[in-house]
Each structure stands twice: as C-alpha cells, then as structure tokens.
Amino acid sequence: MGTRALDGAPIGSRDRTSPVRPVAPVVVLALVCCGLYGILYSVPERSLLLEAVRQLAYLVPFFLATIATLMAYLRASDRERRLWRGLSIGLLLISLSEAYVSVLVLIGRPLSGDSSALPMIVSMIAAIVLIVTLFRLTDFRTLSRAVGVRHITDAAGAGFLIFGSVLAFFAVPMTAKYPASGPVEDIAAAVYSVLGIFMLIATAVNFATRGWNHWRECERRVIVGVGVYGFATALWPLWYLGSVLNRSLPWDSIIEILWMAGAFMVFSGAMTRLRVERDEPRFLTLPRMRPRRHGSLSITMPTLFTVGIPVFGYMALLESVDSLTRTAYAITALGLTFIVAGRSAVSAIENEFLFDRAVNDPLTELFGHRYFHERLQLELDMAGRRGSRLSVAVLDLDGFSRINGAHGHAFGDAVLKSAAGAIRTACRASDVVCRLGADEFAIILPEANDVDRSRVAERIREALLEVDTGESGLLTASIGLATYPQDSLERADLLRKADGALYWAKYHGKDRIVAFDESVVESLSAEDRIRMLEEQSHLGTVRALAAAVDARDPLTQFHSRNVAVLSVMLAEEAELDEGKRRLIEVAALLHDVGKIGISDRVLRKRGPLNTSELRHIREHPGLGEKILRSTQLEEILPWVRHHHERWDGTGYPDGLAGEAIPLEARLLCICDAYDAMTSGRPYRAALSSTAALQELDLCIGTQFDPTLTETFIRLVGKRRLLRPDMNSAREEHRENA
Helix, strand or coil, rough: CCCCCCCCCCCCCCCCCCCCCCCCCHHHHHHHHHHHHHHCCCCCCCHHHHHEEEEEEEEHHHHHHHHHHHHHHHCCCCCCHHHHHHHHHHHHHHHHHHHHHHHHHHHHCCCHHHHHHHHHHHHHHHHHHHHHHCCCCEEECCCCHHHHHHHHHHHHHHHHHHHHHHHHHHHHHHCCCCCCCCHHHHHHHHHHHHHHHHHHHHHHHHHHCHHHHCCCHHHHHHHHHHHHHHHHHHHHHHHHHHHHCCCCCCHHHHHHHHHHHHHHHHHHHHHHCCCCCCCCCCCCCCCCCCCCCCHHHHHHHHHHHHHHHHHHHHHHHCCCCCCCHHHHHHHHHHHHHHHHHHHHHHHHHHHHHHHHHHECCCCCCCCCCCHHHHHHHHHHHHHHHCCCCCCCCCCEEEHHHHHHHCCHHHHHHHHHHHHHHHHHCCCCCCCEEHHHHHCCCCCCEECHHHHHHHHHHHHHHHHHHHCCCCCCCCCCCCEEEEEEECCCCCCCCCCHHHHHHHHHHHCCCCEEEEECCCCCCCCHHHHHHHHHHCCCCHHHHHHHHHHHHHHHHHCCCHHHHHHHHHHHHHHHHCCCHHHHHHHHHHHHHCCCHHHHHHHHHHHHHCCCCCHHHHHCCCHHHHHHHHHHCCCCCCHHHHHHHHHEEEEEEECCCCCCCCCHHHHHHHHHHHHHHHHHHHECCCCCCCCHHHHHHHHHHHHHCCCCCCHHHHHHHHHHHHHHHCCCCCCHHHHHHHHCC
C-alpha cells in the first residue's frame, strides 16, 4: 500500500518492492569455508599450516558478518540503527572471542582452565547483547508496567529453571565420567545453554508475532542466522564434550559449523540490506511487533517455578555432588522462590491496576461507565429493601465540540476536568458522580426527593457557569432526571427515561433541567433520537453528499455503507448501548463526507501520493467536521474528525494518541481500514480477509486500539465476514438500479 492513506489502511506496512539481489556468491563462500573446515577437521595429524587454514576458514564468517552489520549500521537511520548496532557489537565480541580461541589452538594451549575463562565470558556477553537486540524488536510499550514487569519476572524464572535443569540432568551426568571436567565447566555449560535457548525464544517471539510473508528478505536472513547461532549455543555442552572431554566425538565440529552457518546468514542479510537503495524504507516494522497474550503461560510458568523449588532444594542437600554444584542448586531454588513471590506481588498489583482502570475515568478521576451501572443496580436494590427513593441525573455539556474546535483537545480535556470537579463539588457527599462518555456525566442520588434532585441539578448548572472555557462563552448543560420508584422500577428503564428527559431538554433550547414526566416528556428510543436529528437538521442533504462521494469511484461505491455495517457489528460486540450504536452508524455513513472537497485526480491516482497531495487528502476529516456542523449532530463531530488518528499519536489531523482519541473514532478507524484493505483500489489489489486481519494485528498498538482491534478480529472470525461488501448493500444498489 506504500504511503497512501486515503481510507485508513495501514501505512507502509506492506511495501515489498525493494530488490533482492542474487546470493550465489555468499552461498559459494559459505560452502567453501564450511567444507574446508570440515575436511581439515577430519585430517588426523594436521600441520601448523593446515590448522591455521582451518582456523582462518572458521573465523571468516564472523568477521565478514561483523563488517557487514557495521556498514549497515552506518548507513541506517532512526529505529533501524538499534538492530544493526546490537548485531555489530555482538558479532564483534564473538569474533574477538573466537579469534582468541583460535590463537590458543595454534599455540597448543588446552581449552580448559584459566585459558578458557576470558573467551567464555566475552562470548556470554555477546550472547546477551544479541538476545537484548532481538527482544528490542518487540514493542512492549502497549503493555502496562505491571505486565512488563511480569514478563521480565517470567523470563528470569525461566532462566533459573533452564539453568538448573541443564546442570542437573545433562551437564553433571555427562561430565561425571571424565576427570578433565570440573564444576566450573558444568556451570558454564548450563549458562551457555540458557543463553542459547533465550536466543531461540527471542527468535521465536519475533516470528510468532508476524507471518513469514511480512518479513523482508534481509530481515529473514538476519533473524534466522541469529536463531541458528542460538541453537548451536544451546548445544554448547556437546561442543565441550567433543573438544575437551572426548575428542573422538565430532560434536564440536558440528556445532562450530552451525555457528559459521548462522554468521553467514547474518552476513547475507546485512549485504542484502546494503543493496537496497537509500530512499527505500527499511525494517518498517521496527518496533511495531508486540508480544501476544498466552493465557496458558500464566498458569504453566508459576506451576513450573513452584515445582522447581523443592526439586533443586533437594539437590542442594545431596552429598554426592561437590560444594560448588550444590551452591548452584541452592541459588536456583532460592531464585525460583523469589520469582514466585515476586510474580504473586506483581499479579496483585496488576489486578489492582486493571480494576482501577475499569472503575475510574483517568482524565476526570470520576467513576467510569462500568462502575456507574454496577453501582446503580446496587443502590436500586438497597432502595427497594429500605422502601426509599432514588434519583438519577444524566447530564450532557452543551456545544462542547466548539471548545475542542476553537482551542484544541488539550484545552478541551482541561475544561472537562474542571467541569467534572465542578459537578462533584455541587453534589452531596452521598451522591455518586460518574463520567459515561466524552462530555456525558451521570449522578446517582440516593434518598433524594424531587426537591433534593432539583437543588443538586441547579447547583451543577451554576457551578458549570464558573468553568473557564477561554473565549467560547459560558459552559452550560442539559440535565435529565428520573426517580425510582415513581418513574420506573427497573434500572434500564429508569436510565432510558432519564435519557429521554435529557434529550427533551437538549432539543428544546438546551441549558435546562427536565424531570421525566410521562405526560410531557417522551422517553426517546434510539430510533426516535435519530429521527428527531434528521428532522431538525440538514442530515438528508449531508447523506446525499456522502453517497455522492462513494459514487465518484466504482471501486468505493459501497465503502461508507460497508463501514457502517461493520461499525454497528463492532459496537454491538463491544457492548455499546443501542443509542450509541445508531449514532455510530450515522457517523460511519458520513465519515468520508469531507472527500467531497478532494479532487478526483488525487482520489483516483494510481501511484503513491506526493507531499502536497498527501497534505490535501489529509484535510478531509476536518472538512467533514465543518460540513456536519450545519447539522445538529454535535455528538458525532469528533468521531468524524478523528477517525484517521493513530493509537501511537502519528495520525491526523490533530496527532491524538491512545485514549485521547474518542472511542467511537477508534472504532471507525478499524472498520474503515478493514474495508479499505479488502476492497480493490487503483493503486493495489484487494487483500483477502485473512491478510487484512494480519495487517490489523500487525498494527495493534501503533495504528489501532489494542482492545477494540482484538474484539474486531474475534468478530470477523465468529461471523465469518470473508468480505464486508455486505450483500445487503449490493442488493440495495441493484434494486435502486
């Protein structure tokens, strides 16, 4: 899709046009070096010259990979440099370590004792650098701090568990029959295996996060190369067996050839990267990958850690092993104990954090939507048992969108926070104040009679008049009231009547308080509200404009209707109320109305847009908002304006990020992108549903809301929406034709 952003499709996530040159020279060089090394290894009595040739053949891939990755680092920019910097540092350390070992071999020094300590330490540091480099490809920013700490805790626990297992069940038994081996070598073998397995895990995490077809050629070779090197490192105890303990076994040569193959793969990937033109985008996904949630791990990991504590504690008490090995077992058991305790503490903190997020609104510090409904049901049950009254006030700030439009959303958030404080101050101590939506609030008033509820509502109106709105005039509100048991005995019906009173106030002059009265106020259903909006606005004209936009291109003639159908399905899956779903449907139908002001030349252009054209197309959300200001659909204005914002803050027109983007706009963004990707465009072919879902998943946490996107992916799988052309839209078109 290149750099086009006409209809919400992920930007730059599928550019696969960079050339890949033949790799025959690298393959030939790898075969020559590996073959020469293997042949000379089989020579029983090697002269100093043959040994020098063998060691040189072994070192060639490591130094070539180091030089190539360093050149790639010098050429790269921005985020990509982190990858090449880590690779070049790790490979340089490996090259120096292996060169040191080669020198020891040439001068006839044994590979044990003090002579092997330095290269072992350097190689371990290099392995850690490579592990960190691979894990930095994964974007953990979408996780909460508690979840991030839990991942680190699990990784540390896995390290202890692998170390103890390799030491107890492999290294110690393998070396027990060889006098040349000692406890230091056993512990080193276990550490090497841990590092190698972590390299494999880091490789698997990256591949599991993305499909193979999403990787560029240079990325594939680099990651596979590091994975092969990690696999060989995990088998290091076998290398030690063949090179020191029992030289009749060929394990050392097999593992060294694997190390060489891994280095050649990295060298090939770096050379492929260097052949890409400078202006081509490179490693576009960095750091766009994200760890997946695996519920099974949350049970398996702590279970294994808990089982490991008594096992390694028992081994630490055995008299049949040396004191250093017993100490290693004791440290493993103690480490797992701390991990289990720490993980429990982190889980408790994480649960408290998630509960707080679910209950409280982070901007206003009021209770949120979910808490309001749960608390209202509780208060109704208590009122029923006591035989007392209970009132509900639903409040909507009048014309709040004009504040955002005039001063920006940062100022609008400050006004919302001040308004929330004013509302809370005006209420009684026993009242429960909640924020339901963007500028919607609700108050539960226990044991409030008609006089009490009116006084509270009037105090709220007066308090809001004192809120500073810049040059946007006085801040007013429309307030609807309903009371239990006189208006209704059921929670849903009571809210519906309070909502009806609110809309009666809003559409009969605003800035007023209306108590529900069956003889005066109609309890508006979602259909009633939409009908009233259409009657009191120029919505019919705007709908005609939206249809005209879709009709300008045969390939997009069903786009707005498709997005509307998908949006309603997603809103229903996200458990939004019926009134909100109907308004989202209207917003989806009108989300691209601003394209009426975009030239056909730009809309139908087959190639990538230049800078001025891109700037022109990005004007359509703001233009759509201006067009819709002629209606009384104030509630959907921010949804239309912000449906091209991105979760990471790099969208347009205002660069909002995260939860600062209205929920409804985030929802529209997902549905808009999915329909755009699964529809043909002049500049690309349509994607399959599976490929489109992979793109959505790839852009979770960067372009799209993580929670809503996962809900949408589940929705598509559940309803099997292979293409959202929505047959009903096509049938309607045929009937009209």
